[in-house]
Amino acid sequence: MPISPLFRPIDVAPAYQKVADAIEREIVNGRIKPGDPIGTEHDLVRQFGVNRSTIREGIRVLEEGGLISRDSSRRLHACLPRYTKLASRLSRALVLHEVTFRELYEASMTLEVASIEGAVERATEENLAELTNNLVRSEAVVGDPAALAECDAEFHVLVAKASQNRVLQLAREPAAQLFYPTTEMIVTGVAEGGPRLVAAHGHLIDAIRRRDREAGVLWTRRHLQDWRRGFEKIASLDRSVEHMYMEHAQAARRR
Amino acid sequence: MPISPLFRPIDVAPAYQKVADAIEREIVNGRIKPGDPIGTEHDLVRQFGVNRSTIREGIRVLEEGGLISRDSSRRLHACLPRYTKLASRLSRALVLHEVTFRELYEASMTLEVASIEGAVERATEENLAELTNNLVRSEAVVGDPAALAECDAEFHVLVAKASQNRVLQLAREPAAQLFYPTTEMIVTGVAEGGPRLVAAHGHLIDAIRRRDREAGVLWTRRHLQDWRRGFEKIASLDRSVEHMYMEHAQAARRR
DNA sequence: ACTCTAACTTTGTCGGACAAAGGGACAGAA
DNA sequence: TTCTGTCCCTTTGTCCGACAAAGTTAGAGT
Known part of the structure; x- marks a missing residue:
C-alpha cells in the first residue's frame, strides 16, 4: 500500500540551475522581452545573492539554450532563439x-x-x-x-x-x-x-x-x-x- | 571598394568555449563513446591546464547541449542527446x-x-x-x-x-x-x-x-x-x- | 561474508584577486 | 569640426584558495 503523499518533494536543484530557471521564466513569460538587457554579472550577484561563479554557470546554460546572448560589448541581453x-x-x-x-x-x-x-x-x-x-x-x-x-x-x-x-x-x-x-x-x-x-x-x-x-x-x-x-x-x-x-x-x- | 582580405579573423574564443569545443569534438567524432566517462573536474583541470571555474563553465555548455551528463554519483560521462x-x-x-x-x-x-x-x-x-x-x-x-x-x-x-x-x-x-x-x-x-x-x-x-x-x-x-x-x-x-x-x-x- | 565506520574524493559554492577589453570623457592635433 | 590619443572606470574572463555536503573507498570488527 502506497504511503499517502504527506510531503512534496523538495526542490534541491543546484543554485546555478535555479538562477538559469529564474531568468528563463522571466523571458518565456514575457516580463523580459527579447532585446531587453539583463543586468551585468555583478547586478545578478546582488539580485540573486549568490557568487559570481554561480551566476556565470547559470549564464552559460541560458546562452547555450539561445535565450540570452552578449552583444558586441559583451553585455547580456535576452534574445529570440535562432x-x-x-x-x-x-x-x-x-x-x-x-x-x-x-x-x-x-x-x-x-x-x-x-x-x-x-x-x-x-x-x-x-x-x-x-x-x-x-x-x-x-x-x-x-x-x-x-x-x-x-x-x-x-x-x-x-x-x-x-x-x-x-x-x-x-x-x-x-x-x-x-x-x-x-x-x-x-x-x-x-x-x-x-x-x-x-x-x-x-x-x-x-x-x-x-x-x-x-x-x-x-x-x-x-x-x-x-x-x-x-x-x-x-x-x-x-x-x-x-x-x-x-x-x-x-x-x-x-x- | 572592399578591402582585400589580407588577414583571416583570428580565433579568440574564450577558454571555457575551447574546453567545450574540444570535448564536443572528441564525442562527435567518436573517440569518446556515449557512456564513456569524462574525467573528474580535477582531471580536466590538469589536462586543459585551466582553472576549475573555467572547466565548469565549459561543462555547463555541454550539459545543456545534452552531450554529457552526470550519473547518480554526479560523475561526468558522455551520452546520446535525448x-x-x-x-x-x-x-x-x-x-x-x-x-x-x-x-x-x-x-x-x-x-x-x-x-x-x-x-x-x-x-x-x-x-x-x-x-x-x-x-x-x-x-x-x-x-x-x-x-x-x-x-x-x-x-x-x-x-x-x-x-x-x-x-x-x-x-x-x-x-x-x-x-x-x-x-x-x-x-x-x-x-x-x-x-x-x-x-x-x-x-x-x-x-x-x-x-x-x-x-x-x-x-x-x-x-x-x-x-x-x-x-x-x-x-x-x-x-x-x-x-x-x-x-x-x-x-x-x-x- | 557482511556491516559499520572512518578516511578520502568530488562537487557545488564562496570570497577575493587581477589582466584585458570596452565605454566614456576630455584634451590636443589636423 | 572631426579625428586621435589618453586617462579612468566598468565589465568580463580567468585564476587561486577555501570549505561543507554528498558520494566513494578501504579497513575494522563481527
Missing part, C-alpha cells in the same frame, strides 16, 4: 544517433513537400523576390560546388519561410543541415548535377508564382530524387550520416 | 516566436501523417505491443483528462517510433510538446473528447496491424481534425501558443 543555432544541436544529435541517409531522405521528402505546399499557398511578393535573387546568385556560381551547395541550402530555407509556417521552418531545419554537406559532394561528383539543381529551383519558383500546387510538389519530388540518385552514385543510402556534417557545424558555430 | 530534452528547447523557441495554433496544426498534420505512413510500413510486433499497451492504459483513464493527455502524447511518440525513422521522430517532437497541454484542456472541456480520442487510437493500431495505409492516414487526419474542432470550441486557432506550455515544460525539466 532556429539554425538550435537546429544544429539537433543535427548533432542525429549524427550521434547514427541516422541513415534513408531516414534523412524520407523525412525531408515529407517536410520539403509540406514547405512547398505552404509556399504555393501563401508566398508573398517579398518571398518571391528573395527566391529569385537566390536563383540569380545560384546561376552565377553553378560551377562552384561549395557556393552552389550553400545557395541550395538557402533556397530551401527561403521556401520554408515562404510557407509562413514557423513550426515547419523549424522542423525541417535539422534534417536540412545534414543535407547541406552532401549536396556539395554530389555537385562535385556528378557533372550535370549543378545545372539540374538550378533548373529545378527555377521550376519551383515558377510553381510558387503561378500558385500551382501540383507543379510545386512534382518539382520538389524530382529535386529530391535527383539528390538521391546523385548520392547513390557516391554512397549507400543506408550509411549513417557520420561526421560528414562536422566541419559545417563547426563553421556555423563561429558566426 | 530527443525530448532538445525538443523542449525548440518548443520554448516556438513559444517565444509566438507561433499560432494554426501553424502547429498544419505542421503536425504533415508530420503525424508521415509518421503513420512509416509505421504502417515498418512497425514491428514490439511496436504494436507497446501501442496496444498504451491503448489499454488510455481506456483505463479515459475519465482523467491529465492522465489521458499524457497517454495521448505517448501514443503519438510510439507511432513515430514505429516508423523507424528517427529524423521524423525528432522533427515532430517540438510541435507535439506544444500540443500536449491543449489536449488536456480539450478533453476536459469537451465531454465526448476522451472516448473519441481512444477510439481513434484503436483504429490507428488496427490500421498499422493490417498495414492499411489509407486507413492509417484517414484516422490520423480525423484524429487531428477532432483536436482542431475541440480546440476551436475553446479558443481561436490564430492565437499564439503563449505560455500555455510553461507548466509542462517546467515539469519535464525536473525529470
